[in-house]
Amino acid sequence: MIGILGNYLQGIGRALFFLFTIIAAIPSALVRPRLMAQQIYSVGVLSLVIIVLSGSFVGMVLALQFYRTLQVFGAGESLGVAIALSVVREFGPVVTALLFAGRAGSALAAEIGLMKATDQLSGMEMMAVDPIKRVVAPRFLAGLISMPLLAFIFTVMAIGVAGGHAIGVSLLGVDAGSYWAGIREVLHGDDIRDAFIKSITFGAACSWIAVYQGYHAAPTSAGVARATTDTVVISSLAILALDFILTAFMF
C-alpha cells in the first residue's frame, strides 16, 4: 500500500518536474512561428471535422430534449437560453476536451512515444538539439492554444448554424427572434470568460498528460500502446474532475 502510494507520488513529482521543464522551454518554441504553425495545424486544424460534427449533434440532441421538457411548462420559447447556457458553461469546454484527448492527445502521445522508440529523440540530443524545446514544448503549446479555439467553434456549432438552431427553429418551430433574444439577454461576458478559463485549463491538462505519457513511454510497441491508452483514460478523468472543481468555484 505504501509502495503504491510512493510510486504514485513519485509519478506526480516526475510529471510536475517535466511540466516545469516544458514551461522553461516555451520561449524558445514561441520564436519558431513555422514550427508552431505546423503543430497547431496537426493538433487543432485536423481536429476541426470531429469538433464541428460533434458540436452540431450535441446541439441537435439538446434541442430535442430541452424542447420536450420546456413545452410541458409552456416555455418552449426559452429553448435558446437553455441550450446556450448548458453549451457555453459545460458541453462546449468539456466535450471538446474529451474529443481532443481522444483525437489529438492520443496522437501526440503515440507520435512522441514512437520518436523515442526509434531513437529519434536520442538522435536529436546527440545532434545537440534539445527534444524538449524542439518536439515537446511546441506540441504542448499548440494544444494549449487550440483547445479554447476548438471549444469556441464547438459552442457556435451547437447553439447556432446546424445544431440547436436548425432543430429548434427549423424543425420544432420556435421563433428565431425569441431564440436569439433569449440568448442575448441571459448569456453574459462572465459565462464566456469562465468557459475560456475552463477550456484553457483542460487544454493544459490534456497536452501535459499526452506529452508526458509519450516522452516517458517504454520504447517498445507495447509501451507506446500503453502510453496512448493511458493518455486518453487519464485525460478524460482529469477533465471531468477539473470540471467539477472549476464549476464549484465559478457558479
Add this chain to the structure above:
Amino acid sequence: MTTSPTDVAASTLVSVRGLRFSHGPRVIYDGVDLDIPRGRITAIMGPSGTGKTTLLRLIGGQWKPSAGTVTFDGINVHSQSRSQLFEMRMRMGMLFQNGALLTDLTVFDNVAFPLREHTKLPESMIRDLVLMKLNAVGLRGARDLYPEELSGGMSRRVALARAISLDPQLVMYDEPFTGQDPISMGVLMRLVRTLNDALGLTSIIVSHDVVEVLSICDQAYVISGGKVLGHGAAHEVRASQSEWVQQFLKGEPDGPVPFHYKAVPYAQDLLGAAK
C-alpha cells in the same frame, strides 16, 4: 586536426578511465580503460548485450557513469553543464543502428536539420552543404525521398551524411553493418574508411561483425563481461592468447562461453521431472 590543450592527451581524442556503469542491478562496465587516438578508426567489439551502445551514450554524455571518467579532447564529458555538453556534441556525430532519421522530414531536410538548428547560414549555402554531404554518401539523387522510402542501407548512409553535416571531429557508429546485404555492407565499409581519411575524422565503430570491422579498423578493443579482454591492431587482436577472444573471433559454438546456459546436470534434470 586541432591540437588538444593538454599535452598528455595530444594524440588521444577520447580517453576512458576506470569506467563503471550499471543498469539497475546489472553491472555493464566494471573498470574499463580505452584510448581513442585521433584520426584513426577504433573498433569496439563484443557479444550482444555487453552494452556497446551504452559506451557510445556514455561518451556522448547522454548517460552518467557510476565511477570513472570520460574525456573528450581533454575535457571531462560528465562535469560539463548542459549547454557546454551541447556545445561539445556539435563536435561529435553519432550514427544510430536504425539511422534515427526524423520520419516527418525528407532526406534533404534531415541532413539540413543540424545546420538549420545550429547555424544562421543562408538557405542557398545550406543547400550547397547538404548536397555536398549527400553526394559524399552517393545519395544526392534521393534528396526528396522520405525515410520510409529508403532501404536500411540507404537510411544509414543518410544518417551518416547528417552525422557529418556539422563537420565533427568524432563520428561514432553503432552497429553500422548489422543486417546489411553484401553490396550495401561494402558501400558502408568503404564510406567509413574514406570519410575518416578524407575529412580527418576520428571514428569509433561498435560492432560484432568481426571480419568486416577488423578489415577496416586501425585498432580494436574486445569487451565482454564489463572488462576489456583484448586490444591492439587488427593482427594483434587476431593473434590474441585469450581463449575467449579466439572463440569470439572464430564464432565457435562452444568454448569459454558454453553452448548450454547454466543448468543442473542433464540426467538429474530428466529424472527429477519423472518424480
